Amino acid sequence: MSEARTAAGELGSQLQQALQAAIAEGGPVAGIEVCRHQAPQIAETISDEQLQVGRTSLKVRNPDNAPDRWETRAMEDFERRLAAGKAPGEIESFAIRNDGERRYGHWMKAIPTQPLCTACHGSDISPAVADAIEAAYPDDQARGYSVGELRGAFSVEVALD
Numbered sequence: 001m002s003e004a005r006t007a008a009g010e011l012g013s014q015l016q017q018a019l020q021a022a023i024a025e026g027g028p029v030a031g032i033e034v035c036r037h038q039a040p041q042i043a044e045t046i047s048d049e050q051l052q053v054g055r056t057s058l059k060v061r062n063p064d065n066a067p068d069r070w071e072t073r074a075m076e077d078f079e080r081r082l083a084a085g086k087a088p089g090e091i092e093s094f095a096i097r098n099d100g101e102r103r104y105g106h107w108m109k110a111i112p113t114q115p116l117c118t119a120c121h122g123s124d125i126s127p128a129v130a131d132a133i134e135a136a137y138p139d140d141q142a143r144g145y146s147v148g149e150l151r152g153a154f155s156v157e158v159a160l161d
């Protein structure tokens with residue numbers, strides 16, 4: 001699963017770089033555009049026929065990122081491991097899955113909430129940011145997070161045959 005790990009690492013670092021640059025230049029409202037347009041684009045660039053990388057959460061902002069049942073159970077298990085004292089950076093999960101048509105390895109890794117994230121995912125979001133989020137994501141559930149909580153997970157599927 002080293003290619004899954006590399007893909008998730010790439011998505012995480014490219015996104016964080018783009019986000020930090022946009023926020024430094026135009027504030028968090030500009031950052032929303034990065035998350036909205038560049039996140040799926042970066043994920044697509046890193047993905048290919050054999051490997052798909054994305055992000056999901058138990059409380060999604062974009063319904064397109066909603067988890068399937070296995071991902072939901074994996075993240076519920078991540079929450080239990082975090083509560084039991086495991087370091088968030090070490091929480092991950094892997095299974096061989098079979099959807100009837102293909103076999104694939106499914107790897108997930110916890111994404112902890114960092115200070116940078118709370119501008120858009122915390123409980124004290126500025127009115128301008130809240131307005132921009134509501135305009136683009138009327139069903140947003142991804143707020144109220146504190147630093148250290150699990151915001152979600154990287155999810156990588158790698159085709160096995």
Ligand code: HEC
Nearest residue numbers: 028031032035036055056057060061062065117120142152
């Ligand atoms: C500038 C605002 C902003 C900041 C800062 C921000 N996010 Fe987001 N985040 C968003 C938006 C907007 C989306 C929806 C993206 C989409 O449409 O796919 C999102 C989506 C996500 C998702 C995908 C699941 C979902 O809820 O749809 C994860 C996981 C996530 N963010 C984690 C983080 C983490 C971790 C940080 C801090 C390192 C962070 N975000 C910082 C705005 C932000």
